[in-house]
Amino acid sequence: MTKKIHKHSQIKLSRGEPPNFSGQHLMHNKKLLRDMVNLAKISSEDTVLELGAGKGALTTVLNQKAKKVLAVEYDAKFVEVLKRKTAKQSNTMIIHQDVMKIRLPKEKFVVVSNIPYAITTPIMKMLLSNPSSGFQRGVIIMEKGAAKRFTSEFIRNSYVLVWRMWFDIRLVRGVSREHFSPPPSVDSAMVMITRKKEVAIPHKDYIAFLGLVEYALHKPNAPFDLALRGIFTPPQMKHLARNLNINKEQPIGSLDENQWKMIYKTMAQYVPRHAWPRVNKRNLGRL
Incomplete structure (x- = not known):
């Protein structure tokens, strides 16, 4: 059978297969579903977005608590099941679409989802890379390796650091493969995301x-002094390292959000605008 590549995940898919289906594993453990909803603190005032709703095991828990549930699912067979299960729930809207092509709600919203693992990073970018969006908080089941990367103290990806300037991202716990059908080949984890009340960067x-x-984390293991060379003068670097309470040999990826806030404010105050690193427009389009 002819194969094609899904543009978001680079995963080979059979012709006719939904673009996110290869990474979807349906949850069936009722306690786990209730735990997710309780952790998200869903109330009768919340609009909840569920990405990859499957057969509605989580949807039917969410719509008992939320004001409105937007359940997104691509697989036509699952969509029919969802419609039957929620036919009497006027607060539930079934959206038959690829999760990467939806428009996020304009109002404030919460995400509670067991997302397709094959497109974990693109989904997170969709939710977190626009700090002025209505996204408030979320509880997401995802591949454990990705969860560790998003929450690691050592930051290797510029987009992860950007997310963490506006959102707290916490790995809550691992999730057993036995809670899914079919069981995934990788370990899973529950991640809690909360919008910060006080933002580090406007x-x-x-x-x-x-x-x-993007400029500084091009090589996350590079020493602080080397990673920021070209932006700050040697005297500025010395002053900055002293204020950050670090030595110039410390890896740039080991700095935390508060230190990055200070680096940015120093650049904004002392470095001429024309000398600021520019965003790679190709990367910006992927965020």
């Missing part, structure tokens, strides 16, 4: 900050 400075971290 939303209007998003692009400028992204340019800085």
Whole structure:
């Protein structure tokens, strides 16, 4: 059978197969589903977005608590099951679409989902790379390796750092493969995401900050002094290292969000605008 490549995941899919289906594993453990909804603190005032709703095991728990549930599913067979299960629930809307092609709600919303593992990073970028969106918090089941990368103290990806300037991302716990059908070949984890009440960087400075971290985290193991060379002068670097309480040999990927806030503010105050690193427009389009 002819194969094609899904543009978001680079996973080979059979012709006619839904673009996100290869990474979808349906949850069936009722306690786990209730735990997710309780952790997300869903109330009668919340609009909840569920990405990859499957046969509705989570959907039918969410619509008992939420004001509105937007359940997104691509597989036509699952969509029919969802429609039957929620026929009497006026607060539930079934959206038959690829999760990567939907428009996020304009109002404030919460995400509670068991997302397709094959497109974990693209989904996270869709939710977190626009700090001025209505996304408030979320509880997401995802591949454990990705969860560890998104929550690691050592930051290797510029987009992960950008997310963490506006959102707290916490790995809550691992999730057994036995809770899924079919069982995934990789370990899973539950991740909690919460919008920060006090933002480290103003939303209007998003692009400028992204340019800085793309430049600096090009080689995350590079020493602090080397990673920021070309932006700051030697005296500025010395002053900055002292204020950050680090030595110039410390890997740039080991710095935390508060230190990055100070680096950005120093650049904004002392470095001429024309010398600021520019965002790679190709990468910006992928966020």
